[in-house]
Amino acid sequence: MMVNIAEDVARLPRSGIRELMGLALTIPDAIHLEIGEPHFPTPSFILDGLKEFYSKGDIKYTPTVGIHSLRDKIAKKLLKDKNWRVEADDVVILPGSLFGTVVAFRTILDPGDEALIPDPGFTNHFSQVELSGGRIKRYFLLPENNYLPDFESIRKSITSRTKMILVNTPSNPLGVVFPEEVMKSISDLAEEYNLVVVSDEAYEKYIYQGEHFGMYRYVRPERLISIFSFSKTYALTGWRVGYMVVPKDLLIHLMKVSEYLIACTSHLSQKAAEIALDMPEEEIQRMVDSYRQNCELCCSGLEDAGFKVYRPGGGYYVWVDIREFGMKSLEFCKKLLQKSHVAVAPGDTFGQSSDGFIRISICRKKGEIEEGIKRIIAARSEL
Numbered sequence: 292m293m294v295n296i297a298e299d300v301a302r303l304p305r306s307g308i309r310e311l312m313g314l315a316l317t318i319p320d321a322i323h324l325e326i327g328e329p330h331f332p333t334p335s336f337i338l339d340g341l342k343e344f345y346s347k348g349d350i351k352y353t354p355t356v357g358i359h360s361l362r363d364k365i366a367k368k369l370l371k372d373k374n375w376r377v378e379a380d381d382v383v384i385l386p387g388s389l390f391g392t393v394v395a396f397r398t399i400l401d402p403g404d405e406a407l408i409p410d411p412g413f414t415n416h417f418s419q420v421e422l423s424g425g426r427i428k429r430y431f432l433l434p435e436n437n438y439l440p441d442f443e444s445i446r447k448s449i450t451s452r453t454k455m456i457l458v459n460t461p462s463n464p465l466g467v468v469f470p471e472e473v474m475k476s477i478s479d480l481a482e483e484y485n486l487v488v489v490s491d492e493a494y495e496k497y498i499y500q501g502e503h504f505g506m507y508r509y510v511r512p513e514r515l516i517s518i519f520s521f522s523k524t525y526a527l528t529g530w531r532v533g534y535m536v537v538p539k540d541l542l543i544h545l546m547k548v549s550e551y552l553i554a555c556t557s558h559l560s561q562k563a564a565e566i567a568l569d570m571p572e573e574e575i576q577r578m579v580d581s582y583r584q585n586c587e588l589c590c591s592g593l594e595d596a597g598f599k600v601y602r603p604g605g606g607y608y609v610w611v612d613i614r615e616f617g618m619k620s621l622e623f624c625k626k627l628l629q630k631s632h633v634a635v636a637p638g639d640t641f642g643q644s645s646d647g648f649i650r651i652s653i654c655r656k657k658g659e660i661e662e663g664i665k666r667i668i669a670a671r672s673e674l
Contacts, residue, residue, distance in 0.1 A: 303418050307640030311624055315634035322655075322663040325624075325634040327463065327607045329654045331526040331578055333563075340566040341559070350558045355550040356542075357384025357534070358558070361565045365534055368568055375507050381536050383545065384564075386556045388493050388533030391518035392457070393419050394548045395489050398541065399454055400425035407445065407456035410642030411610075413463045413491070417642070428453060431644050434612075438467040438601065442476050455487040456480065458506055461494040464641045464650040465610050466603020468501050478509035486514070493520035493533075496575055498605040499583045513538045523607070524575065525567040532560040582607065585653040585660045592664040596671060607654040610638075614647035616674055623674065624649060630673055631666035 308325055315321040344350075356362065363379040370376055385391050392415075400406060402424040408416050410429040420427050430445045432438040458477055460469040469477075481488050490506035507517055518535045522528040537545055586602075589609045593600050599612035613623050620637035628634050638648030653660060 299421055299424075303421065304640075306414050307621055307624075307637040308414065310621075311628065311634045311636060314625070314628055318628070318632050321628065321632045321634055322659050322666065323634050324652045324655065324659070324663050325636045325650075327523075327652050327654060328528050329523065329526045329578065329607075330656050330659075333527060333530070334525070334567070334570060334574070336570070337525075337527075337563050337566045341563060344562050345559060353555045353558050353561060355546050355555050357382070357556060358561050358565075361561050362534075364565055364568050369536070373505060373507070375505070377536055380542075381512075381539065383535050383537055383542070383549070384556045384561055385518075385533040385535060386553055386560070387522060387531040388491070388518050388520035388535075389415060390549075390553070391516070391533060391535040392416055392489060392491060393423075393552075394545050395455070395487075395516050395518075395535075396420050396423040396425060397548050398544050399487055403452060405450065405453040407448075407453060407486070409440070409457065409459060409462065411462075411464055411638065411645040411648070412457075412642055413459060414640045414642075416457060416459075416491075425454075426452070429643060430456075432462070432465060432467065433644060434601070438462070438465050439469065439473055440477070442480065445480065449484050453484065453486065455489060457489045457491065459491040459493075461497060461503065461603070461605030463494065463606060464608050464636070464638070464645075465601065466606040466608050467601075468498060468503060468604030470501065471504050474504045474506060474509050477506070481510060481514055488515050490515065490517045492517060493523050494606040495519065496524050497579055497582060497607065499586055500602075500604040503605065507536070513540065516541070521564045521567055525564075525570055526578065527560075527563060527567060530557070530560040530563050532556055532564045534564075581657070582653050585655070585657060588657070588660050589651060589653050589664055592661075592668065596668040598671075607652055609651045609653055611649050611651060612647065613638075613649055618674075620646050620649060626674060627667065627670055631670040633663045633666045633670075635667075 311325045362382040366379045405426045405428040406420045488510045520533045601610040620639040624637045636650040638645035
């Protein structure tokens, strides 16, 4: 018997990142520069701090919004670090920050409603909109505009069905950090067209040039959903925990979606996140500095070899122009993996404007970055 697959699921492409990762796993000496996972292990002070909690075995279901002690601690930290005054009841704990965009799209978009999504952008956001019944309305971040939004073009694309705009700075995959004037323009756009702003700030700590401007500074709280990651900031990828700050009148509706999908975030992961909030700022800065050095190694090495590179302002990635090779991004990545045993992410998985580019992850050990770049340069003439 042939099983009927839902049309919207059947239409979805596989992630090019995961495809390359799967191929690379069959090559024993492959260097993995395709995935955005920090190489740092879970900090030992978090593991040590959890011992008393998990030794009791009292690990249970929690409220869908998360345990109050963690939500309260996040609210206090936001006030201390950002002078952003929120209440514990404004904070929702997530099983990874990516789940926040799923919930936001599903809660706000009726079938046929439109969400403005950056292109190039994180591949999962495109598919999440479609799985929520919405329509993707791309706003393009192009090299000729320094990868910043063109607001005249965005205005022309907005219709009566456009309900929200997603902002991701520092960006995945570009690493572009939006300057303050861009953030203000996004806020103005949201007011003019009554849009909800979803601000994905997973890479907020990883700034190499300029300054990160949180969307909370510019957008009224009642139209803003801000999403943050413990995975990137505290190297807790496998624990799957993040959080979002949401408008009070949206909270009950966001929670209805969450409780039917996942019930709650892992109790143990929430306690790990609670301990992580005590990580000294210098430890976070140590990770940031490590990837800043990797970024310089990657960019300088590739530029010296003749590659055209976009130097990121932040994030985990370097965006490289490979159009001179006359190949589709996926074809280039597969040939590079075959010849040099280095896995990188194909640009076309990040949007319609992205073919002819690759994304290189810099959140690896320094030696891996050095060897990976060396192999890419060595394969240049053959490719």
